[in-house]
Amino acid sequence: MSRWFNFSEPEFQFRTLEEIRRSWSKIPGEEAKTAIAEGHQYYDFLTTMVVDRVQSWSHPLDEREHWHKPSRLDLSARAGAIASAIIVGTSIIECAMRAHAESRKMGKVMKVQPERRTFGKLITVWSKHGxxxxxxxxxxxxxxxxxxxxxxxxxYARFGRRWEDVLEEEDGLKRSTDRLIEFFQGLEPK
Structure with a gap:
């Protein structure tokens, strides 16, 4: 079945990478700030334009009745967009955590190879650091x-789940991602 898409508000103002870098000014290391800014620019676009604003129609513009209303992004497409946003958002957070952990010289982080300084490892080490x-x-x-x-x-994690539960979980994950981004933007370097 074909769908026609538009945005509830089609304009999007990209923040420049420099603006975003300034919002991450407390991150130790210029390379980390740049990587975070690049990911954050895409995160903003993905969450604003795709997750929040994409609407779909069942009829092309010239065949729509005046009373036709758009639908939000279909459940499976929205789930894919949220999954992408979570991956991008978590990568931003992981980079911020790693920059701070390395700056703090957390021993168990510094002892592993850089490619092993992953989100899970950072959480474990940081949460157990005296x-x-x-x-x-x-x-x-x-x-x-x-x-x-x-x-x-x-x-496979979606098998047997009600769509209402999936939507509620997705909204909670988006809020968690935004809280973590805000937290690490404000974390003071050591």
């Missing part, structure tokens, strides 16, 4: 929620 574990207490549950979802993004 000097820094309290820092992440306010967002620890959000981290664990995103870690579980990021590691279980596979389609």
């Amino acid at each position: 000097d820094y574990s309290k820092e992440i207490d306010p967002v620890f549950e959000d981290m664990k929620k995103l870690q579980a979802r990021r590691n279980n993004i596979h389609l």
Whole structure:
């Protein structure tokens, strides 16, 4: 079945990479700030334009009755967009965490190869670190929620679930992602 798509509001103002870098000014390391800014620019576009604004129609414009109303992005397409947003958002958070952990010289992070300094490893090390574990207490549950979802993004995880539950979970994951982004933007470097 064909669908026709448009946006509830078609204009999107990209923030420049420099603007985004400034919003991440507390991140140690220029390379990390740049990588985060590039990911964050796409995260903003994906969540605003695709998740929040895409609408679909069952008829082309010239065949629509005046009373036709658009539908939000179909459930499976929306789930895919949310999954993409979670992956991008978690990558941003992982990069911010890694920059801070390396700046803090967290021993168990520094002992592993850079490619092994993953989101899960960072959460584990940070949460058990004597000097820094309290820092992440306010967002620890959000981290664990995103870690579980990021590691279980596979389609089989949706078997037998009600769509209302999936939508509620997706909205919660988006809120967790946004809280973590805000938290790590404000975390003071050491």
